[in-house]
Amino acid sequence: QSRDETVFLTVLHTNDHHGAYWQDKEGNNGLVNRFAMIERIRNEVAAQGGAVLLLDAGDVNTGTPESDLLLAEPDFKAMAKMGYDAMTVGNHEFDNTHDILQRQQGWAGFPFLSANIYNNKTSHRAFTPYAFFEKKGLKIGVLGLTSVDTRIVGSKAILANLDFRPHVSEARKVLAEMAKEKPDVVIALTHLGYYYDGKHGSSAPGDVELARELPPGSVDMIIGGHTHTAVCVGDKALDADWRKHADCKPDRQNGIWIMQALDSGRYLGRADFIWQKGQLTLKRYQLLPVVASTEAETPAVQALYTLLQGYKKHIDTQLSVPVGMFRQTFEGDRDVVRSQQTNMGQLIIAAQMDKTQADFGVISSGSIRSSISAGPVTYRDVLKVQPFGNSVTYVALTGKEIIDYLNVVAFKTAGSGAYAQFHNIAFDRDNGKVAHVTISGKPLEMDKTYRMSLPSYNATGGDGYPELNQHSGYVNTGYIDAEVLKSYIARKYPL
Ligand code: ATP
Numbered sequence: 001q002s003r004d005e006t007v008f009l010t011v012l013h014t015n016d017h018h019g020a021y022w023q024d025k026e027g028n029n030g031l032v033n034r035f036a037m038i039e040r041i042r043n044e045v046a047a048q049g050g051a052v053l054l055l056d057a058g059d060v061n062t063g064t065p066e067s068d069l070l071l072a073e074p075d076f077k078a079m080a081k082m083g084y085d086a087m088t089v090g091n092h093e094f095d096n097t098h099d100i101l102q103r104q105q106g107w108a109g110f111p112f113l114s115a116n117i118y119n120n121k122t123s124h125r126a127f128t129p130y131a132f133f134e135k136k137g138l139k140i141g142v143l144g145l146t147s148v149d150t151r152i153v154g155s156k157a158i159l160a161n162l163d164f165r166p167h168v169s170e171a172r173k174v175l176a177e178m179a180k181e182k183p184d185v186v187i188a189l190t191h192l193g194y195y196y197d198g199k200h201g202s203s204a205p206g207d208v209e210l211a212r213e214l215p216p217g218s219v220d221m222i223i224g225g226h227t228h229t230a231v232c233v234g235d236k237a238l239d240a241d242w243r244k245h246a247d248c249k250p251d252r253q254n255g256i257w258i259m260q261a262l263d264s265g266r267y268l269g270r271a272d273f274i275w276q277k278g279q280l281t282l283k284r285y286q287l288l289p290v291v292a293s294t295e296a297e298t299p300a301v302q303a304l305y306t307l308l309q310g311y312k313k314h315i316d317t318q319l320s321v322p323v324g325m326f327r328q329t330f331e332g333d334r335d336v337v338r339s340q341q342t343n344m345g346q347l348i349i350a351a352q353m354d355k356t357q358a359d360f361g362v363i364s365s366g367s368i369r370s371s372i373s374a375g376p377v378t379y380r381d382v383l384k385v386q387p388f389g390n391s392v393t394y395v396a397l398t399g400k401e402i403i404d405y406l407n408v409v410a411f412k413t414a415g416s417g418a419y420a421q422f423h424n425i426a427f428d429r430d431n432g433k434v435a436h437v438t439i440s441g442k443p444l445e446m447d448k449t450y451r452m453s454l455p456s457y458n459a460t461g462g463d464g465y466p467e468l469n470q471h472s473g474y475v476n477t478g479y480i481d482a483e484v485l486k487s488y489i490a491r492k493y494p495l
């Protein structure tokens with residue numbers, strides 16, 4: 001772009017969509033409302049002679065049965081129609097096997113970007129690292145980066161052939177390559193997470209640390225995801241009151257803007273820039289709630305509604321069938337289930353033990369994704385609790401092996417997804433070791449063999465659990481966890 005030109009550039013961004021293609025009960029959120037908003041902004045920006053770039057920072061997959069049962073086909077096909085320019089590969093894009101991700105890439109059409117994921121076998125990058133877009137004569141380079149934590153939080157079996165390399169060094173490499181093409185604007189589209197002041201705790205470093213480590217001026221903005229954050233900063237912390245202002249102040253580190261727009265399509269990030277004399281200046285930044293519009297919809301928006309309604313109707317019939325009935329609420333909310341034993345944890349393990357004739361069972365709490373309230377229980381409810389489609393496995397362990405296993409698994413931090421739920425086993429924790437272990441109320445015998453049930457996710461090392469899938473006593477039943485829970489509820493209700 002010639003330096004004398006002035007260009008208005010509006011970057012619209014979403015992240016962590018998690019299957020939320022359909023609007024909520026109040027008629028808000030969802031891709032139809034999002035598209036209507038985007039179309040209005042496009043018209044407004046076009047009237048001003050400006051250009052719009054539409055980006056998603058990853059985790060389109062996993063979160064609603066309506067989407068999960070259809071492998072996110074509605075979501076990706078809709079995003080194609082909405083004119084998304086690119087997305088980055090999030091950790092949840094690996095909840096399905098690689099061939100499904102390739103099908104999704106086909107439905108989407110726009111590039112799935114990630115510079116730091118490599119194929120172990122070929123040592124080549126597994127995804128397109130970056131792409132260029134021409135908008136009103138501006139050349140915009142977008143590179144993708146994915147959290148190395150994907151290795152820990154994702155399914156080991158699916159990730160077996162992939163290597164998540166440190167994202168900062170990969171970013172430096174591709175930025176040097178991209179610079180040869182002389183882009184006017186460079187955007188890092190990341191699924192790394194936002195941690196205020198770079199305090200990332202036990203998670204991998206995120207966007208703030210990335211901005212601080214990149215060469216100054218090498219990137220204009222980081223558009224992120226993963227932590228589902230509203231990145232609106234106040235004086236000493238994130239601004240908790242951002243909803244009260246019209247505008248949100250994105251973070252800025254080392255001359256690089258950092259932005260993120262919560263999750264599940266509840267908000268659309270809107271950054272209005274002006275490009276002048278080779279300089280990109282942020283004029284205004286907003287996190288706009290995606291609400292039902294009162295204005296007449298364009299034919300394109302109506303067509304999207306028809307497309308998505310078709311998928312929704314088809315799946316609704318399957319999902320609305322009551323499978324049983326609860327007399328009380330079963331607690332699976334993340335704030336509770338990740339720090340204490342709950343009846344939902346017990347129920348899921350009881351179902352898996354029943355299926356495998358196990359003596360006791362374990363599951364990491366992070367894989368329990370919802371509560372179910374008292375009353376009739378539908379298949380939809382069950383799938384919300386266990387959306388990942390893991391299979392139920394079991395393993396024969398001696399008392400001695402159980403102690404070693406518990407000495408790892410029973411000490412996962414409360415509050416983290418790794419925190420374990422147990423059923424039919426009890427113990428004390430003394431100075432970092434378990435003691436007084438009982439199974440079915442009887443003291444554990446060291447050379448006796450017991451059967452433990454667990455999800456394939458944990459058996460293959462998910463959440464940092466010891467890998468058991470190579471153990472001689474390991475059996476993967478192939479039964480899907482949600483199906484097992486559903487049929488247990490159907491047989492045992494009222495619970
Ligand atoms: P994000 O949606 O932003 O990526 P996330 O789901 O990775 O977030 P959390 O909501 O904190 O992050 O959940 C992480 C936990 O989810 C893990 O600790 C693990 O217990 C569980 N989890 C993630 N993937 C799977 C999977 N494929 N199967 C079972 N459990 C999983």
Ligand code: ZN
Nearest residue numbers: 016018059226
């Ligand atoms: Zn997410």
